[in-house]
Amino acid sequence: MTRTVARNAHRKIAAIRAEYTEARRYDSATSEMVPCEAAAAWEALATPSARLIADDTAEVYTVRVHSNSWFELRKPVPQDVADAAAKAAAEAERLAALRLSVFGDTSHDAARVFDSVADNCDETTADTGRVFTNTERWRLAGEYAETALPEDLTPAELVAAHAAVGALSAADLDDYDHRRATAADLLARFEARLADTAPAAAAPGAPAAEEETDWDEEEPVPAEVLAARPGELVVVPDTVHPSQYNVWMGREHVGVVFDETHARLSRPPLAAWSGKLPKNLFLATLDEAADAIAEANLPAGPLGLAAPKHWLQAMSFRSLPVRRRARVLARAAEICGTGRAHARAFQAAMQEDWTEYLASQPVPDESEFGHCIALGGGEIHTYDRSLDHGLVHPMCRTMDQNNRLTRYRTTQAAAPTCRHCISYRDHRAERRAEQAGRVQPEITA
Incomplete structure (x- = not known):
């Protein structure tokens, strides 16, 4: 303004x-x-x-x-600032001239290698704030000098190559320019510095120390993630930052949840971050934050589809929680890869998901169910007492019964006579027996 x-x-x-x-x-x-x-x-x-x-x-x-x-x-501009800027510009011009005296054409393989070293150092400093010391630059230059430089370079050319990545100090270059030191002297200084910064040799019989590297090793993938199926959402506490949780989708790291409860903020304490979220989301529970990240990172289904094409399949699919939708998409993609049509793949994946979901849910006791009969008479059906809100609906109610607005009343009958309700009762008994780990009891009407 x-x-x-x-x-x-x-x-x-x-x-x-x-x-x-x-x-x-x-x-x-x-x-x-x-x-x-x-x-x-x-x-x-x-x-x-x-x-x-x-x-x-x-x-x-x-x-x-x-x-x-x-x-x-x-x-x-103050004179000291102007002098410093002029000195930096002159230093850059001198290093550029040294570089050209060695490589000449910028397409030289060694020139590209040294440009890459310098750029990587600068980018790492800009991104992470890590500043490379002269010792680190010397070590990097020494490693690349052994692997990337041509073998027929003269000492003067080696000095220029080392200077191109900042591996030589300003004092060294000043001595070299004013002929107070030869190229061989500068290379000897370089080797001495490498020897001074090398790790000390271990004493005989002492346990070998871990090798010190310039880059942090990649963190191992948690065992929970290795055991996860494709599309399964896994939330693992961070081993370095206790207030962070890593969110994985299968074996892909998709986001981080930051727990800021200790800050006593007016907003919800959990911040969900993901590269596919337009901004951080603030939620109250860890499950809500993980689900928000999963919603933005759903895997691609068969043919890259995000949902089934058939309207009935799509309606059933979208009614599932996000974690189950992710597993269905990943499983359907696997099945479609075997040569089956995408509609069949979605149908098989959703059937597997439903079977797995039923197996994980406790089977209600039979006392939670009652019996009902249509006002006009007919077969005796089973209904769920927990869903009785003034209107009784049998568990086997069909679309035709809905269209005809068939109404029902409760009855004190001991058992259903509807074949569908009997089948549902038998399936509940089988599941109850499987979960209890015992043989299915015999059912009598």
Whole structure:
């Protein structure tokens, strides 16, 4: 946001005129800002239409005459800052010249290797804040010098190659430029530094210490993740940060949940992060946060589909919780890979999911079920007492019965006579016997 300095603020304008003595003007012919005298900017300010504008930081004042004519006023750069900038520019030019003296063409294989080393160091520093010391750069340069440089380089060329990645200090290069040290001397210094920074040899009989590396080893995949099936959601506490939970989808790491309960925030304490979420989500429980991450990272189903095409299958699929939907998609993709059509693959995967879900749920006791009969008479059916909200509906109710608005009443009958309700009762008994680990009891009508 900018602000205009009033013309009658004479003291402020005088202070600006005394302090901001460097000026540039816009050259419409070249569309660039070119240096000029500060007096020209103050003369232009005398124009009735001109304005003196300050930016937010008050580092630059602009004298705006019209849309195609303006001046910029700045404070002069301190001499020490200017000297440092000039020195850095000269150092960069010298290293570039040394590099060209060794490699010549930038397409040289060794040149690309050394460019990659320097770029990786800079990118790592920018991304993680890790600053590479001279010792680390020396070690990196030594490793690459042994593996990537041509064998026929002279000592002078080796010095230039090491300088190209910053493996030699400014003092070394200064000695080399002023002929106080030869190329062989600089290489000897380089080898001595590597020897000084090498790990000490272990004493005879002592246990071998772990080798120190420049990069952290990749964390091992948790056992829960290795045992997970494709599409299964696994939440594992982080071994380094106790307040974080890693979320895996199969063997793919899809997100992190941050527990900020200790901060006593006004919002929900758990923050769900994932690369596919547009922003962090704040939720109350760990299950909700993991489900939100899973929703954004559902695996692709057969033919890349996110849901079955058939409307009835799609309706049943979308009614499932997100964790079951993820497993169905992954399983359907596996089945479709064996040559089956995608609709059949979805049908088989959803049937497997339903069978597994039933096996994991406790079977209700028969006392939770009652019996009912249609108002007009007929067969005796079974109904779930927990779903009795004034209207009784049998468990085998069909679409035709819904269309005809068939109504039912409770009855004190001892057993159902509907073949579907009898089949449901038999299946419950079988499941109850499997879960109890005993033989299915004989059912009598």
